Amino acid sequence: MGPLFSPHSSQTHSIAAAFSIVLAIAAFVFLVVAAGVFYSIVRYRARGDSASEPRQIFGSRNLEVLWTVVPVLIVTGLFIVTVRAMVFIDAPQDSGQAPDVTIVGHQWWWEARYPSGVIATYDIHIPTSRRLLARIESADVIHDFWAPELARKMDAVPGRASYIWLEADTPGAYDGACSEFCGAQHAWMRFRVVAEPEASFEVWLQRQAQSPSEPTGLAAEGARLFQTKKCSDCHAVKATAIESQKGPSLAHLASREFLGSGMSRNTPENRMLWLTNPQAAKPGNRMPDTPLSPEETRALQAYLEALR
C-alpha cells in the first residue's frame, strides 16, 4: 500500500489538506502545553528545603475564560474546514444515477461488477478520464473498501448499499485493502485499483468479457474434473457470470499477478498448493479440502493454466 498522503485524486488531495491543518493546530497546541510544563518544572522547582510555602493562588477568572474561548474558536474553524471537505468528497449524485461499478466485499476477497456484466476479482480497473460512482456492498460481514491514495474509506455493510466517488488522476496500480476487521483473513483481503486511459480500459473490459477458449488435451480433462469435483459450485470461470458465486471467480486466472487477495504470487507452485491444501495456502479461508489424485491435480492445474 502506498503512503497514505500521496494523494492521487481530488478527494484525497482535499483530505491531505485537511490533515495538514489538523497537524499544524496539533503541533501548535502541543508546543504551548509542553512549553508551559517545561517552563514550570525548570523555573518553579522546589529549592533547598525551605519550609515556607509558595503563594497560594486559587485561580483566575480571566485566564480560565481565555483557555475556554480560544479552543472554542479553534474547533469552530476546524469544523468549517471539516464540513467543506465533507461536502467536496461526498459530492451529491444525480438523481437516479446508476453506479459505474459495484464493489462487493466477501470473506476474504473483493469483486467489482461492471454494468456490461463483467466481474473482476482483486484488480479493479477504472478509466483515468472521469469520476466513477462506486456502489459498495458486502456479501457476508462488515468490510471496508479503502484505496488510500484514491478515495475515502467506506464501510461495506450487509443489506445496505453505500456509494463513493472513485477516481485517479494518473494511470497506475494503487493498492487497497479491507479496513474493517472481518475475521481470520482480514490481513489478506487486499485489492488493487488499476487506473488506465479510457481506451485501454475499454479494451480491458472487452477482453474480460471473452469466454475462455475451449480447453484441449489435459486441460479438457481438467475442465471435466472442475465440474465433477464440484469446483464449479463455488467458482465461475467466465467473467460474465450472472450472479456472485460463493468463491472468487477464476476467469482469466492465468493472467493474474496474485493469488489469495494478494497473499501469494500466481506461480504454478502456489496454484498447486490451493488445489492440494487450501488451508495451507490461506489459513482459515472457506475453501474445503477436495481429495484429488496426482493425475487429477495435474489436469486441474493444466485447466487453470488455460484460463487466460
Added chain:
Amino acid sequence: MSGFSAWLCAIDHKRIGILYMLSALLFMLAGGMEAMVLRAQLAAPNLKLIAPETYDQIFTMHGTTMIFLVAMPVLTGFGVYLTPLMIGANEMALPRLGALSFWLQFFGGVLLYISFATGAAPDAGWFSYAPLSEKAFSPGAGLDYWALALLMIAGSSIGSAINLIVTVATERAPGMTMRLVPLFAWMTLVASIMIVFALPALAASLVMLLSDRLLHARFFDPAQGGAPLLWQHYFWIFGHPEVYIVVLPAFGMISEIIPVFSRKPIFGYPFVATSTVAIAFLSYGVWVHHMFAVALGRNVLAVFAAASMLIAVPTGMKIFSWIATMWGGAIRFTTAMLFAIAFLLEFTVGGLSGVAFATVPVDWQLTDTYFVVAHIHYVLVGGTIFALLAGVHYWFPKISGRLLDEKLGRWSFWLIVLGFNAAFFVQHFLGLLGMRRRVYTYPDIPWFGALNLISTLGAGILVFGIVLFLANVAMSVYFGTVAGKDPWNAWTLEWAAASPPLLQNFAETPEVRSRRPLWDLKHPEAPDWGST
C-alpha cells in the same frame, strides 16, 4: 475471622478496594502477556509465530481484558478505597453491595478466561461487531463466554457505581458541601453517574447478541430483517462514555497529586469540576465518531463531528488548569509527580490525535489504522495508566503504611516513559503509511518492518519497566520506610487517618470548612476558608 476468610467475606471498603486492585493486577499480567504475543507476531513482515485465528483471539482478549478487567476495576478499587477516606466517612454507604460488585467482577473475569481453557476464546474483537459475532461467522462458544462475562461485569459496574454515588451523596463529613469535595471524589462521582447511564446500553446489546446466538433471534441478521448497525449504535453509546469512565477518575488523581507536589491548590477548582460535568454530557453525543466510515448521511456526521470537537474544550481546560497549578509553585519531583508530569504531555498527544478523528475527512483515511491504535494507547496508557502509576506512588504509603523506594521508582519511571513512547509513537507513522489494525501480519512494505520492530522493542522495554515497578511494590510492602500518617504534607482528609487506616477510618468525625481541611489545620494563621 482472620487471614483468607477475612478477605473472602470482606465488606470493609479498604479491603474491597485492595481486592479490586489485586484482581486488576492479576488480569493485567494476562493482558500484558497477550500484548507481547501480538507484538512478537508483528515484529517483522510475514511472520508465522501464531495462526491467524489465534491472533484474533489474543487481540480480542487483550482489549477486553485491559478495558473491563484492568482499567475499570482498578479505578473502581481506588474509588472504593479512597472516596470514604477523602470525604471523611468510615464506610461506603452500601458495604454488602460493594462485596457483591467485586465478586461479580472477579468471577466475570474468570468466566472470560475459562473460554481459553475450552479452546474457544472470543475472536471478534473487543467491539465484537455483528454480524461477524453471530453464530454463522463465529460458531465456537467463545463469544457466548464473552457476552456472559461482560454481562456480569456490567452488573458489577452498575452496582459499584450506585454505591459510590450514594456514598458521596450521603456520607460526606459535616461542612463538606459539593463545592468542597476533593476532585478525585468529584470525578469518581461523575464517572459513576456515567456508568449508570452507559453500561445498560452494553448490557442490552449483549442480551440481543446472546438471543441471536443462542435463541435464534435475528436482531443483527440483515437477511432476516435485522440490522447490523444496531449493534454499533448500542455498543458505542456505551463505548464512548466508557473512554471517559476510565479517564475521569485518572483526571481526579492528577488533580490531587499535582497540587500537593507543587505546594499550591488546584487552579480554578470550579472550572475543573464543571468541565468534568461538561465532558460527561458531551460524551453521550459523540458515539457516531466511531462510525464515520459508515454511510450515515452528511448531516448526521457533521453533528457528531461538532460534538466530538467540542469535547476537546473541557478536556483542554483541565490540562491548562494543571499547568497553572504548577506555575508559581515549589515543585517536588517525587516519582508520583514525575508520572503526573509525563501524563500531562502524553495525554495531550492522545487528545490531539483524537481531534484528528473528529475531523471527518481525516477519519475517512485514518480510522481502523495504527493511527487509532497509537491514539487509544496514548489516552488509555499515556493517560489513564500513567495517572494510575502516579496514584499508586502517591497513595501506596496510605494503603500499606510504607513508602515505595524512590530510586527504583525513578528507574521504572524512565523505562516506562521510554518503552511506552517507543512502542506507540511510531504507530502514528504506521497508520499514516496505511497499516491497518487487527491484521495478523503485513507485506514487506517500505518502513513497515522497521517501525514495527521499534514498536515491539519499545513494548519490551515497557514490560521491563512495569516489572521493576511491581518489584518495587512487592519489596516495599515488607521493607519500605514506614510512612506515617502524612508523608507528603498533603491536604485532604485521607492523610488525617492512620497509615494504613484502622477499620474505623476516623476516631472522631472531621469537620470541614474548605477544600483543604489539613491545610487549615497546619496553617491556622491563613486557612483557606479565610482567603476565598
